[in-house]
Amino acid sequence: MAGINSTSPPPPFQVQPPPSAFCDSSSKLLPFVYNLTIFYAEANLRGDEAPLVATSVVMFVLAVLFFILNVFSRSSDVSTILNPTVRLILSTSLSLFLPATSYLFSEAKNAVGQTADLSVRARTILMWMFLVELLRKKVEAILVTAGMHGYSDTIHSASRVVWLGSLVFFNLRSAGKKALYGTLWVLAAAKLVQRFVTVELGKRSFAYGRNPQLLASYMTQMLKLQGQDNHGPAGSDVLKRCNYAVIGEEELKKEAGPKGYKLDELEKAILDTDSSSSVITVGKIWAFAEKDPMLRSDPKLKRLCLSFALFKLLRRRLEEFPITDAEASNCRDLVFKGLWQEGMVGEDAIQVFSDELQFLCEYYHSVLPVVFASPFFFVHNYILFPIIVWAFCILMLISCSNGDVAYALDSFRTDNYVMSGGMLRMARCVLGKVWESLSTPFVFCGVDISITILLILAFAYEEVWEFIVFLLSNWFMVSLLCSHTSTPEWRTHPLLRRIIPSIVSVRNTMNQPKVCFKQFSVLRFSRLSLPLPTREVPEEAKTLIMERLARVSRDAPLSNGMSVLRSAEHRLSIQSHELSWACKSDSIAEVILTWHIATALLDATCRRQRGTRPEDGREAATALSGYCAYLVAFHPKLLPDDKDGTELVHADMKMQLREEMGGWWGYYRSGESERYTKLMQVARTRQEGTTVISKGARLGKVFIDRYKDDARERVWKLLGDLWTEVMLYVAPTSSELHMKAHKEALAEGGEFITVLWAIVTHTGIARPAEPVEAPLRSISISGV
Template identity: 45%
Template sequence: MRGDGAGSGSYEYLSCQKTTRMIWNLTSSYTDKSNEASMVSASLIVFALAALFFNLNLFSGISDVGAILDPKVRVILSKALSLFLPVMSYLFSEAKNAGAAASAAGGSTGSLELELSLRARLILVWMLLVELLRKKVEEIRMEAWHAGTVERAGRVAWLGSLVFFNLRAAGRKAVFGILWTLCAAKLVQRMTYTEVGKRSFAYGKNAKLVISYMAQMLQNDAEVELEHHPHGCHGGDELLRRCKYLVMGEEVLVIEPINSGYRITGDIDAVTTVGKIWTLAESDHLLASLDMDHRLRRLCVSFALFKLLRRSFERLPLMTEAETRHCRDLLFRGLYAGAGDGDGGGAEALFEVMSDEANFVAEYYHSVVPVVLASPFFLLANYVLLPLVVLVLCLVVVVLCGNGDVLFSLRSIESDNYTMSSGGVATMARCLLRAVATSPAAFFTAIDLSITSLLFLVLVYEEVWEFVVFLLSNWFMVSLLHAYASSNARWRDSAAFRWAIRRILWARSKMLSHHGLRFKQFSVLSSCRLSLTLPAAVSLALAILPAVSVPCQVKQSIAEYMAKSLYDGGDGMSAVAEHPELLPFCASGGGGGGGVGVVEVILTWHIATAILEEKCPPAASQSDDAIVARTLSRYMAYLVAFHPELLPGNQDSTELVFQAMNDELKQVLGFWGYHLRPLLMLMLRRTRRFECDMVVMAGVAERRPASKQQQQEMTVLQKGAALGRALVEKAGRDGAGGGVWKVVGDVWVELAVEVAPASDEERVMGHRKVLPEGGEFVTVLWALAVHTGISRRLAVTLTPPDTMDRV
């Protein structure tokens, strides 16, 4: 026993001696004052990156299981990483030269005379690990890959030259060679993703294929319907059972390319359609038990609609009138009517489908994880076979570094790398902890090694989290349903498949967020005005504005209004048609285009709604209408202030209108009342009612404009104040609010539908831009308008009839 203890103590003593020499080698460059700044800079740069990656992976993983990295974070990381390699290459060269100078001064000779210093090797490790982590920032695009990939290939080639032309010891070259092999494998992997996806009919060419398919499908359906059902139409679930929209497997339909697109086969039994999934979920015992709430069926509908929506983003011909008519019936007469149960279930189902579709679009164009390619085959190829291939390549690199001697190569890995030896890391950590309090050199060494360990942990975490995101993604779930629907009965009865799909659905229910649709709320009279003084990107990044779930009352009201507009006609449905005293406030006030007019109407009714809310709180019977009015009012004001590119008309004109209103509000409230409202409310006991009174006074002079000329002379704030006073008076006459809140709520529903449709490229690209930021509710409405053929002419125009005649 004593001998064992003595041997253990002797081993630890020798290990601490090695640690001491390592500390000296690692920190010797700090003693050279000329290199001190560069050495400290290297540690600080990598520490900042390691901390950023650690927080990014940890907190994004806890908050949500997603395949999209926030664009603002991605921009910051990409800019930092673009400077990382040149800076670290310079610091590597400095450390290499310092090590060579120290070796020459010490008179060292021998075959390892030119071996890199420990400091240079540590910097090289950091460079390799950060290159492996870089994929967290890079989107996977099914488009041209040459620009980004060539740049990354250059970085990988440069790192390879640093590894294989600077390291001499076989064990060290093998370890660094393994890291470089992983970098090269990730590069080839990303190139394969994009190249295969770009050439595939299932991904890159899918939008063009779907156009050809839809044209043929609608023609065949029209002939069959005319033959078998000449006088009637289907609705509810029956319409969904007959739906032939593509879900997966359509690449097998292509016969040959032709001028108008692709010639496809008429046999669609080999592909998975919405109708096939819907029918199977009703007849198959497993799917029926797993999809009692129709969530999986609706997910397939969302995926099929996503394929139709892609043409809007890829400058392809838009949906034809026949396609929009068919899609309109599917969504409103099938999904909306079929799920309706009197309590808004149809609206919830409709917006759930559209929200999932928006997520599919966002992940297709902005994903940093290969969820787009998700399938059981890709799972096997990418996460089982590819690691085996990379493992073989790493073994080949190890053997080549040892000049073909396998045993020598494996032994040299441990002998040339102290941290790779058994117990080496634990012993080194204990020795460092003992010396860190008394030795500055040990402290700096502990910092550098902690940075390296943190990078390794983040790398492992990222790989595991990517696999989790892949398994739990909607893409993989749809691919599983496709595989299940396409397989034979024997495979469907497989106990392994049943166990796997149940476990995945259980994990999805526990880990995926179910917040549903959310939108931000902003009020020009009550929200924090710090959000307006800061740049819009900063305000949104700091989450100053509250985000709330879209109320079910809002979904129900919009769905009802759109259904009536599409099937019953939109003429004469204006919310203020029976209230002539409110019509002038719905007229646009010039400014060079209808877009500016819509923005003026939004701001006018937003100010009036805030005044009505403060001076005439809704009664219990009006709570639903008040929720619709209040939340939509604040959301539309948020769009005007922070996302004018999503609204109709010229973005610059919209910004000018809002800025003029904001400047006038500063004059009405005063500098202190505008900028220090919370402080004044606390010190002077100012209330929101007091501020509303000040705003109302701004519109007293011209409460009810009698002519268009007088209306145009009023500012937006004055019109909002005058309208607010008129609504308050009307509520007082009706008693307890009467139908005022119903009118205001209907106006906001009409405005929301009015601004949603868009076909111009600027606004479409605006919707694509906001998708990775979490998306916007108006983007969901826009997608719904695209599918159902709603245009701004269909939406009810709030301009009075006499003004319309003049125009």
């Protein structure tokens, strides 16, 4: 916000008030505050000026909403992704700012005529317009994938910046005022050019936008050079021989051909054990970690590099580059002969793929430029770029005063009250008057000041937040680790060698995102109970999942739970084969809901028995049961069945439960106890029912009866294994539509099933092929 020229007399229509009318009689503060309040003092709040005042109030509400959501909308301490709902609200708020500010500016400009300098209120509104334009890009995702979007957004942004420039240079007369707002225009234009250049270079770079094409050729040729060794080493030795590229493959000499790029220097790059070569592979980092104290003391760092290499491979699948059988076989050995046999627990193994998914989410939906994070980008973006912008701002200041530097500095200070140290005094004065008297002019003037302060604070917060998140991001850490591995100077220089430990220590003090999922329960849920609870994936569930995946990788059957019921372990201990009827359905949604109801009933029974310790498998079973039911209810597109069919199964189940609870009122008013009692009653009276509710209740009663017969451990062990099997059964994609659904889920940070999808996609694990029905033969009848 800028003040009027203190050396110029007030406009004719503004009568100088007595000094006692304001906070003090300062020759600068008094006319400035008066000029701010004069519009509201003379406005007819019930006449033509009413829309202007109402628009100011709307602007204030939008500013408050934007500031609150902007500050408190981060999902973690180092988040670069905005929740889609929050992003929509923020984008809508910013979009509404433009017509509102345009309307207010036009009316304020017309009030002083075409020849006079802009009033204080008009200049205040002009500053709002600049701040909104600077904030607009902070809520838009940075897309660096070639072909993902056109240039319409850039053209719209450029047209707005040009329009704002015309408002400055054609409406401001004073050199100091023109210099201040010209500086804001330079900053807005520089930010636009910076973003455009960054995105365009990224789209054309083989390290970012064109990386899938290059990596497809890299993997094909690398696997041919490496060969297949089915009886090779295990544990860390497998990882030390892994040639998956972390960074640097874009530096290889390449030649485009009919089957991709020919990489002539690939063999030398991957077989060279010298870590200083251009391509940094997983194997080089794993081998270097054995002799580097920092990497040896913190294994999470080398696993983060593996996550980054896997992210690059999985990104190809999302951009329609298939994963070959040879690659899937190689990755299967890497995961189950390498990672899993290295002594890693299930939690660490799942975290590797969760970090991979986080890279994927940030690549497609980050609102900050972390995708480009590297020492090189840091120097150019946060050191050189600000220097260049400051140089252009100084040039703007000098050009507005016709080259007179002394006059430029003096006019910049004297023509703008905000630059002469009086902004806080002015805000304190106006807000103090609001508190004392609630005078209408000061109330609405306080609204204008509050809007300006909130927008300035939001912009400052965004700039600081971007810098902090950039330094603490996984992308920057991977780049630093690769520099540490390949460049001896990073390990010997007294300053450089302290960078990684310093960042790691700061990251360790912050809340790191946990692998979590949402929970849904038929016994507790109604629309009145939203939002759904979220819980961390239990360590027991992670271990069961990795153990089951390892068995499936060795050709163990993968089913909707039937193989678990027929396994020798459970057949002998609990006669589980007698329950196979609960898995006999073509609909996985029906199987999930049936077993979910049974698990929920058994869990409710166990919680009523105080003093009993949790059995093995219970935590995993209840968590996975709640999450699978959540997928049926809220993300049917992520399940292998047809979306409409899954929704129909869930709708029928809700209708059946409503009928059992006595209608809508009983359904929405009932709690867990009432639903438990009703379902147990259904189990006793409807032994032959075929609905999901009947089968689930009957199955739950079977478990409850066996739980009472001192088979507690065996019952929960069965349910833990079964839910692990079901969770893995639904993870592989059965069509491109399901893969697209996983990609869409990345906008919300991804789902846990997407983590499992990443594992099975890398390793080539799939559901058994469904039998293909023979087409009906057409019979032609002749002679009729």
